[in-house]
Amino acid sequence: MTLSERLNHIVDLIPPCECLADIGTDHGYVLIHCISKGICNKGIATDVKKGPIDIAIKNLKKYRVINKVDTRIGNGLLPLKEGEADVIVIAGMGGNLIANILKEGRHIANTAKYLILQPMQNPELLRKFLVNNNFKIVDEDIVKDDNKFYHIIKVINGKEEAxxxxxxxxxxxxxxxxxxxxxxxxxxxxxxxxxxxxxxxxxxxxxxxxxxxxxxxxxxxxxxxxx
Ligand SMILES: C[S@@+](CC[C@H](N)C(=O)[O-])C[C@H]1O[C@@H](n2cnc3c(N)ncnc32)[C@H](O)[C@@H]1O
Missing domain, CATH: 1.10.287 (Helix Hairpins)
Incomplete structure (x- = not known):
């Protein structure tokens, strides 16, 4: 499976982990890649809509990793239990939506070691939310794919100066x-x-x-x- 440049740069920021949650998974490619490459042992794929989850299930089966991934329908981080995922990816949504997902699921975000965030628009709104809400940015990347810039932000729970x-x-x-x-x-x-x-x-x-x-x-x- 060949990943797009954007997805390639996202997976490059994912550290080795036990359980990776991919929020808004759609096609499921992030989990398929990370399990196939041994970056994570197992995963949780979530999406707010059934259609994308069905696509993810089809792809997870095609690449023979379905037995390692739990698929769940639900809003943001809420389908996860506290401490279930040590790394969480939220990619391919607007910066504002990602900030809202983190706000509503703060108790779950608190229990992850790392969160990898990739806003499609308004990275500035997301960074401001992070810095003002006790998320610490520990690494970042930017990639140009199909003539568009994408920011990728890796965070931990922790304090950062405005x-x-x-x-x-x-x-x-x-x-x-x-x-x-x-x-x-x-x-x-x-x-x-x-x-x-x-x-x-x-x-x-x-x-x-x-x-x-x-x-x-x-x-x-x-x-x-x-x-
Ligand atoms: C553009 S796709 C991104 C797919 C993949 N994460 C990527 O980066 O390529 C956005 C996905 O996020 C899902 N989504 C939107 N809002 C969501 C929410 N609040 N909670 C979970 N998933 C959501 C959509 O249904 C859609 O499948």
Whole structure:
């Protein structure tokens, strides 16, 4: 089975574990890969809808790992029992939805060693939620797949200081610290996008000021990266 670039980078951040839970599993590829490669011994595949779970079951059977995976229908982390999964993946959903899933299932998230989160949009909302809610970001990756950027965030339960600058929630502090090879391209892409949006925002509005401030922070980051 060949994984997409996005899924490849997600599985690269998953540490060896006993039980991996894949929340919003859809096709089930993350678990199929991790069990086949011995990254985890067993897994739990969940989805809020029956259709995706049926697809996952079909694929888990096809790749002969169905006996190692429990499949469950339900919302977010709620189909899991506390302490059942030592690593939890929540990938392919919006940053806001992932934050809500963590909020509603906090008692379950608390019992996992690591959570691997991959927002499709608004990574900044998710990072802000994490930092303000006692999740500590311990590693990050960014990947470009099909001409789109995807952030992948690995967290543990633990305290993290609020970021001094708004832009850090957008770019990712760890991606900057490690000068990730894609981070400059991402910053350039965001600068271009912000400049474009600003053209259509009234100059005397609060929104204009906020966006202009953020654009300035992005430009400072670009300068820092060029040093
Ligand atoms: C775009 S797919 C992502 C599949 C896979 N995780 C990936 O990254 O490729 C999103 C999946 O999340 C499921 N989903 C959406 N909201 C959910 C929730 N609150 N709890 C569990 N699953 C959810 C959807 O039904 C869908 O199958």
């Amino acid at each position: 970021y001094g600058k708004e832009v850090l929630y957008y770019v990712g502090k760890i991606l900057l610290e490690k000068r990730h090879p894609l981070v400059k391209e991402y910053v350039d892409y965001k600068i271009k996008g912000l400049e474009e949006i600003l053209k259509s925002v009234p100059k005397d509005s609060l929104r204009f000021n906020e966006l202009a401030y953020l654009l300035n922070e992005f430009k400072e980051v670009r300068e820092w990266l060029q040093r």
